[in-house]
Amino acid sequence: MRGETRLVAAYSPEQRSLLDRLRADVTEHLSAKPRRLAHSISVADTAERLALTYGVDPFLARAAGLLHDWEKASSVPEQVARARELGIDLGVDLELVHPLLHGMIAARTLPSRYPELPPEVWRAIEVHTMAAAPMGPLDQVLFVADGIEPLRPDTPGILRTRSLVGEASLDDLFWASFVGGIVYVLEGGRYLYPGTVDVYNSLAAERAANGR
Numbered sequence: 001m002r003g004e005t006r007l008v009a010a011y012s013p014e015q016r017s018l019l020d021r022l023r024a025d026v027t028e029h030l031s032a033k034p035r036r037l038a039h040s041i042s043v044a045d046t047a048e049r050l051a052l053t054y055g056v057d058p059f060l061a062r063a064a065g066l067l068h069d070w071e072k073a074s075s076v077p078e079q080v081a082r083a084r085e086l087g088i089d090l091g092v093d094l095e096l097v098h099p100l101l102h103g104m105i106a107a108r109t110l111p112s113r114y115p116e117l118p119p120e121v122w123r124a125i126e127v128h129t130m131a132a133a134p135m136g137p138l139d140q141v142l143f144v145a146d147g148i149e150p151l152r153p154d155t156p157g158i159l160r161t162r163s164l165v166g167e168a169s170l171d172d173l174f175w176a177s178f179v180g181g182i183v184y185v186l187e188g189g190r191y192l193y194p195g196t197v198d199v200y201n202s203l204a205a206e207r208a209a210n211g212r
C-alpha cells in the first residue's frame with residue numbers, strides 16, 4: 001500500500017528477542033494449521049505497518065498480531081468448553097458465537113505465559129473478533145490488520161478498506177473495516193451476535209458526537 005515502505009520499526013534487543021520467541025512459539029503452537037499460522041504472521045506484519053503509519057507502538061502491534069489467533073489451535077468444541085470453564089457469558093448460546101470466543105479465551109489464558117506483555121496487548125486480542133466500545137488505537141490496528149492482511153481474498157469490502165490505509169484516519173479505517181465485517185455477516189445470512197449491534201450503536205453515537 002502506498003507511501004509506507006520506508007517505515008521501519010526500530011526495536012530494542014529485548015523487544016527483538018521477545019518477538020522472535022513469540023514467533024517461534026506461535027509457529028510451534030499452530031504447526032498443525034499452516035494457513036492459520038501464515039495468517040497470524042501476515043496479521044503481525046500488517047499490524048506493525050499500520051502501527052507505524054498511524055503512530056501506534058509497532059512492538060505491541062506485532063506481538064498482538066502474532067498471538068491473536070493462538071486459541072485457533074483448538075477445535076470449536078474445545079473453544080466452547082474452554083469458554084464455559086472460564087465463565088465467559090455472552091447472553092446467548094456459546095455455540096452460536098463460537099467465532100468470537102478465541103480472542104476472549106486467549107486474553108484470559110496467555111497473560112500468565114507472557115507476563116512481559118502489557119494489558120493493552122491482551123485487550124486488543126480480546127476485542128479483535130467482535131470489537132468493543134470504545135476501541136483504542138492498538139485495538140483498532142489489530143482489528144483492521146486481521147481484516148485486510150494480504151492473504152485475505154480481494155473482496156470488494158476488503159479492497160475498499162485497504163485503499164483507505166494511509167488516506168483515512170485510523171478511526172475511519174477501523175469503522176470501514178468494522179462495518180464491512182457486519183455487512184459480510186448479513187450478506188452471508190449468518191448469525192449476527194446482538195452484542196455487535198450494541199457495539200455498533202455505541203461507536204456510531206461516539207462518531208456522531210465527534211462530528212464524524
Ligand SMILES: [Fe+2]
Pocket residue numbers: 068069102103128129146
Ligand atoms: Fe481471530
Ligand SMILES: [Fe+2]
Pocket residue numbers: 039043068069146
Ligand atoms: Fe485472525
